[in-house]
Amino acid sequence: MAPIYTFATLSLLFLSLHLTATPSSAALVQQQPLTLKYHNGPLLKGKFSVNLIWYGKFTPAQRSIIVDFIQSLTSPRASRPSVASWWRTTEKYKGGVTTLVVGKQVLHEDYPFGKNLKNSHLIGLASKPSNQIKSIDIILTAQDVAVEGFCMRCGSHGSAGRGGAKRAYIWVGNSATQCTGQCAWPFYQPMYGPQTPPLVAPNGDVGVDGMIINLATLLAGTVTNPFSDGYFQGPSTAPLEAVSACTGIFGPGAYPGFPGTLPVEKVTGASYNANGVNGRKFLVPAMWDPQGSVCSTVV
Numbered sequence: 001m002a003p004i005y006t007f008a009t010l011s012l013l014f015l016s017l018h019l020t021a022t023p024s025s026a027a028l029v030q031q032q033p034l035t036l037k038y039h040n041g042p043l044l045k046g047k048f049s050v051n052l053i054w055y056g057k058f059t060p061a062q063r064s065i066i067v068d069f070i071q072s073l074t075s076p077r078a079s080r081p082s083v084a085s086w087w088r089t090t091e092k093y094k095g096g097v098t099t100l101v102v103g104k105q106v107l108h109e110d111y112p113f114g115k116n117l118k119n120s121h122l123i124g125l126a127s128k129p130s131n132q133i134k135s136i137d138i139i140l141t142a143q144d145v146a147v148e149g150f151c152m153r154c155g156s157h158g159s160a161g162r163g164g165a166k167r168a169y170i171w172v173g174n175s176a177t178q179c180t181g182q183c184a185w186p187f188y189q190p191m192y193g194p195q196t197p198p199l200v201a202p203n204g205d206v207g208v209d210g211m212i213i214n215l216a217t218l219l220a221g222t223v224t225n226p227f228s229d230g231y232f233q234g235p236s237t238a239p240l241e242a243v244s245a246c247t248g249i250f251g252p253g254a255y256p257g258f259p260g261t262l263p264v265e266k267v268t269g270a271s272y273n274a275n276g277v278n279g280r281k282f283l284v285p286a287m288w289d290p291q292g293s294v295c296s297t298v299v
Contacts, residue, residue: 034233034245034246034288034293034294034295035233035293036231036232036233036240036241036242036245036288036290037231037232037233038094038230038231039229039230039231039232039236040229041225041226041227041228041229041230042226042227042229042230043093043094043095043098043223043224043225043226043230043231044098044134044136044168044222044223044226045095045096045097045098045223046096046097046098046099046134047099047101047134048098048099048100048101048134048135048136048223049101049102049103049104049134049135049136050070050100050101050102050103050135050136050138051103051104051105051106051127051135051136051137051138052066052067052070052102052103052104052105052106052138052140053105053106053108053125053126053127053137053138053139053140054105054106054107054108054109054140054142055108055111055113055117055125055139055140055141055142055145056108056109056111056115056141056142056143056144056145057109057142057144058140058142058174061205062174062205062208063105065203065205065208065209065212065280066140066208066211066212066215067102067105068276068277068278068280069083069212069215069216069276069280069282070100070102071101071102071276071277072084072274072275072276072277072280072282073087073100073219074087074099074100074101075276075277077277078274078275078276078277079275080275081273081274081275081298082274082275082276082298083274083275083276083282083284083298085274085298086216086274086284086287086298089242089287089288089289089296090220090223090224090242090287092289092290092291093223093224093230093231093242093290098223100136100219103135104127108125111145113125115144115145115146116145116146116147117141117145117146117147117148118148119148119149122139122147122156122169122171123158123160123169125137125139126139126160126167126169127167135167136167136168136169136170136219136222137167137168137169137170138169138170138171138172138215139169139170139171139172140171140172140173140174140211141171141172141173141174142174143174143175143176143177143178143207144177145173145174146178147171147173150173150178150179151178151179151182151183154172154173154175154179154182154183154214155170155171155172155173155183155211155214155215155217155218156170156171156218157169157170157171157218157221157222157226159226159227166227168222168226168227170215170218170219170222172211172214172215172218173211174207174208174210174211175207175210175211176205176206176207176208176210177207180206180207180210183210183214184206184207184209184210185198185210186198186199186250186259186271186283187199187200187201187206187209187210187283188206188210190257193256193257194256194257194258195257196257196258199259199262199270199271199283200265200268200269200270200271201270201283202265202268202270202271202272202280202281202282202283203270203280203281203282204268204270209282209283212282212283212284213283213284213285216243216284216285217241217243217244217285220241220242220243220287221241221242221243221244224241224242225239225241225242231290233245242287242288243285243286243287243288245288245295246285246286246287246288246295249285249286249295249297250262250273250283250284250285250286250297251273251297252297254286259271259283260297262283265281271283273297273298274298284298
């Protein structure tokens with residue numbers, strides 16, 4: 001599986017290279033031209049079932065946060081700014097609309113491959129391809145599960161199979177007790193760079209709210225660059241994709257170490273930028289808009 005780096009990891013790399021950045025100098029960095037080249041490969045367009053494969057122990061409350069986020073991607077019910085309005089940026093990429101619905105859920109609470117997983121285990125956990133329904137498999141590992149390369153990428157996406165039987169899959173790890181400074185920023189103090197105070201997580205779970213950011217990054221990358229020949233900049237083995245190209249940006253005025261100006265819940269003090277279903281609030285990263293060639297935050 002080729003290493004597809006997530007937003008959180010690239011954010012830390014960006015911060016480490018800009019330790020003395022100021023808001024004014026950061027603005028100069030953000031104004032540099034950004035273009036994701038289309039490499040003429042297929043994109044994932046149409047209706048897809050998202051299968052959730054839970055590896056390790058997640059509480060019902062944790063699972064509901066992630067299920068609600070996926071349901072929020074194409075739900076018209078949430079008020080703007082919404083997760084759905086953020087996701088609609090993917091419609092500006094060639095091919096039309098991508099609709100995601102929650103499919104089957106599989107619980108592996110008995111750790112069938114142990115608590116130290118290799119990349120080959122992730123492929124093995126993904127579902128077998130089906131000719132009846134288009135699907136994306138998401139493997140979610142619990143906070144006590146170590147995965148090969150964790151802390152360097154926080155999550156990854158790839159594909160398995162050949163030809164028309166290829167299927168896309170995603171892995172995201174819970175970083176509540178490992179890799180937190182890399183994978184749960186801005187809800188946790190970063191390991192490198194400006195040490196600004198961390199934000200309060202909108203759903204009260206630093207590990208799972210951090211997973212949401214990485215999952216959002218990887219879902220956007222999966223539908224716009226599923227087989228390493230879609231939209232990306234740089235080498236195909238470590239590409240900048242739809243969201244990872246917009247490192248460190250969550251709201252207006254973002255600069256290295258500062259995620260941007262964001263709404264704050266009055267009661268909890270939690271920061272967010274998108275409304276979801278069931279009254280949920282989420283923090284989603286900026287996504288590259290191919291029509292304006294800019295990183296767009298939620299509208």
